[in-house]
Amino acid sequence: MSDSSPARPPASARPHAPARAAALIARAEHAIKGPVWGCQMCGQCxxxxxxxxxxxxxxxxxxxxxxxxxxxxxxxxxxxxxxxxxxxxxxxxxxxxxxxxxxxxxxxxVDNRLKGTSAWVNLITGRDRQLPAGWAAGADVEP
Amino acid sequence: MSNLERKLAAGEFVVTAELPVIDGGGQGEILRQLAPMRPFVDAFNATDNPSAHAHCSPLAVAIGLIQAGVEPVMQLACRDRNRLALEADLLGAAMHGIENICCLTGDDVTAGDEPETRRVFDIDGPQLIALARVLEGGRYLSGRSITPPPHYLIGAVENPGAPPYEYRVRRAAQKALAGARFLQLQICYHPELLERFMRVASDTGLSERLALIPSICILRTVGGMRFVATQVPGIDVPPETVARVENAGDAEVECFEIAYELACHALAQPGVAGLHFISFRRDAGIAKLCTRLGIPPRLERETNGYSASVAV
Structure with a gap:
């Protein structure tokens, strides 16, 4: 085997840079919000x-x-x-x-798909405000 | 439109009651439980695994109540079903003509006899109210259309006797905003707390926007009183009330007196749209209490009138 680090997955299987950055931010977020607020990383703060x-x-x-x-x-x-x-x-x-x-x-x-993701990233991208179409159509609902 | 909806809209006094849980015995058991209180009650709650104990499902019991010729209020709790299952049961209810629904968060599984159960709480009580409104708007949560859309009289519960007392009316208002039209209030053995809740609800105009229905529980035994005092989440019974039953010559008579006193007090509050009765007696306790309170049977009320102070 020519590769010096056999444990390293092929490039196609490695997460792309934005995903890696998001994971890094999620870890940083948990490091701060976990001890302070007991954050459970629901991803929609x-x-x-x-x-x-x-x-x-x-x-x-x-x-x-x-x-x-x-x-x-x-x-x-x-x-x-x-x-x-x-x-x-x-x-x-x-x-x-x-x-x-x-x-x-x-x-x-709660959008259960966001569990474990960074609420900071989701806030910036607006992902945390994406609601089910039926709910979004309802009145009196705070985003 | 259900009879309960029509009455609440017209400001008529309503009487609702909890149908005792059904386990075995089928439709005959529903008829047997209904018989003593049937003449007085406008709508019967089909409960959803109360205190986290499994029983016949509320949808099945509500259908049984319709077949028995009475109007159901189908309870739905968020403890045992995710949002898909709740939508399915709400649509299933509409399919069978069940319009009165009561949306609850639900007691935790640890209050029941199968505490090892996985709790669900995928959504909460206020969200369930809003979900029913979404369905009424002709859509599932996903946005997929429902034609024709179902119609409900959406209700919920609130507990005037649980902290934070000063926030409970605001939480009730949150439920009204989400779409609730009536609230069956939790049994409250602290008259001063019910009084405080009703006064604030009246002062803020909430009791004009949704029907507030205090609950009165008719117990029978010392054991029953102790169970409610210690085992039912959210119900706090003053020690002197428990002692009153413990020291009484006849516990059943004393329990009835306590229920009567609490009912009189509740009826004297501003903005009371009706009463909800829960009886653990296996006789005509609810009929007896209504008679003593001067609340006429349903047909007599419908013929001669007996109005609550507010229309919703």
Whole structure:
């Protein structure tokens, strides 16, 4: 075999430069947003409208919470030791200067294909605002 | 247009009730469960695996209710179905003439007796409301057309008794904006919290935009009260209420008194469009409570009138 690095896949099988860059950005994004907000890399970030509280940490992964199961002490129905993610989101959103009130927006269903991709890239490309045609045609839906 | 939709639009007082869960026994079991409360109730909820316990599917039970000659409210929870399955059940409901639907996020699987189940929650309650509106617009979520489009009376639930209390009316408003026309409120053993919710809903005009229907639960035993107090997500029962039943000479009588007091309180709130009853008694508890509250049977209400304060 003439190639000095036999483990290296052929060029045709290697991701193109933009894809490699996107993967790199996704890793950087997770390195920052993971420790700070517990980011789950849904790829369609809504932190600005949830008081910088990641809704994907809700055990039901609700985009429009809180559910009706919140305990009287404000803790989660599913994880009694944890404070309700959406209770925190509500409280923090009230203190958000720019996006106050955005918590009331109806956030659309998650696009599960974006899991693991960079929300930063998806924001720039507009990919995170691509909604199913039926949903997009509906009224009162915040992109 | 369903009878429930017509009544809510006309501002007529409505009575809805939960049909006890159906497991075996077929259509005969539905008829048997209906019999004692049938004269008083406008529409019956066909529940969707309540408290994450498996039972007959809400679509099947709702069809059974239509066959029994009564109007169903088909519950759909997001816990067990992804969006494809929810769309299929909504269209299936429309195919059988089921128009009243109630969109829920759903209790978590850990509340049930099969906690090892995979939870779905592909979409949430407010998104399910919007999805039903999308279908009504003649399209699937994908945009593929539905001809002719289905028609629904879209409802949902909200819990005035769960934190953050001050946010619950805003969440209800979010559901109204998404397309909900009525909300069946979760059972609330804290009258002051229901009062607060109804007052804010009334002050902000929400109760004029969607029908608010508080739930009243008629329990029967000390065990039942303890179960609701400790096992049902989102329901908080004050210790003194539990103690009242525990110390009573006749738990069933005391449970009924508590339900009566809570119902009287609920009826006194502004913007109440009706009451939703949940009974774990195997007798005519709902009929008895309606009679004591002075709520006439359905036919009498339809003939002589018995109006709620608001039209939606």
């Amino acid at each position: 809504v932190l600005h409208s949830t008081g910088l509280t990641c809704p994907m940490n809700c055990p039901k992964t609700l985009r429009n919470g809180p559910c009706g199961g919140v305990r009287a002490n404000g803790h989660c129905e599913v994880k009694p030791e944890m404070r309700c993610v959406w209770l925190k989101a509500y409280e923090r959103s009230e203190r958000m200067p720019g996006w106050r009130g955005h918590i009331d927006d109806l956030r659309p269903p």
